[in-house]
Amino acid sequence: DTAVSQTPKYLVTQMGNDKSIKCEQNLGHDTMYWYKQDSKKFLKIMFSYNNKELIINETVPNRFSPKSPDKAHLNLHINSLELGDSAVYFCASSQGGGVQETQYFGPGTRLLVL
Amino acid sequence: GENVEQHPSTLSVQEGDSAVIKCTYSDSASNYFPWYKQELGKRPQLIIDIRSNVGEKKDQRIAVTLNKTAKHFSLHITETQPEDSAVYFCAAPIPSGSQGNLIFGKGTKLSVKP
Numbered sequence: 008d009t010a011v012s013q014t015p016k017y018l019v020t021q022m023g024n025d026k027s028i029k030c031e032q033n034l035g036h037d038t039m040y041w042y043k044q045d046s047k048k049f050l051k052i053m054f055s056y057n058n059k060e061l062i063i064n065e066t067v068p069n070r071f072s073p074k075s076p077d078k079a080h081l082n083l084h085i086n087s088l089e090l091g092d093s094a095v096y097f098c099a100s101s102q103g104g105g106v107q108e109t110q111y112f113g114p115g116t117r118l119l120v121l
Numbered sequence: 122g123e124n125v126e127q128h129p130s131t132l133s134v135q136e137g138d139s140a141v142i143k144c145t146y147s148d149s150a151s152n153y154f155p156w157y158k159q160e161l162g163k164r165p166q167l168i169i170d171i172r173s174n175v176g177e178k179k180d181q182r183i184a185v186t187l188n189k190t191a192k193h194f195s196l197h198i199t200e201t202q203p204e205d206s207a208v209y210f211c212a213a214p215i216p217s218g219s220q221g222n223l224i225f226g227k228g229t230k231l232s233v234k235p
Contacts, residue, residue, distance in 0.1 A: 040222075047227070048208055048227075049227055050225040050228070051225070052224070062222060106152075106153050106223070107152075107153045107172065109170070110167070110223070112165050112166065113164060114163070114164050
């Protein structure tokens, strides 16, 4: 009965590779998000998406792209991985798109780029 | 855009003491301020939030206060217990766009010593 799930939990890969992280929520929420948490624990929004609108944090390189096959899924695809991409990536979801909605986070994917 | 400053970055207290974490924000239009708790190796989870129409909100041992004039809000934990040890994040809404994007403070690592 996991609310927000991510796969894989750990991902170790070489520089230059392309990888994807999958996220699924079974809460019936309308909006999903991707966050990056670096080694200093700073938590930064990367994308937010519902079926009407994609909002991209302007600091996110275009090597990162979210893909949503349906309302319950928001996958993160990363091209040409770099060392600095090593971090924990969290998916989250909320009922609506409003700012006062509680966000529910997934367990995180620990990405290590060698 | 919004900027959120959080202090202190680390806080160590004795079990039973109180802990206070403070955040300031820059956008006077912000109207929603959540606090998330992240235990080691786990996902962030909402513990309490406050909307701009109230000055204080309590939930058992935790409380949040908001001073809109000064643009700061604080998390108060009373009678701290070892299980309160975690990283705490404050957040405020990013006003751009129509979705609930949040900007998070840099986190406070709270250690409660038995």
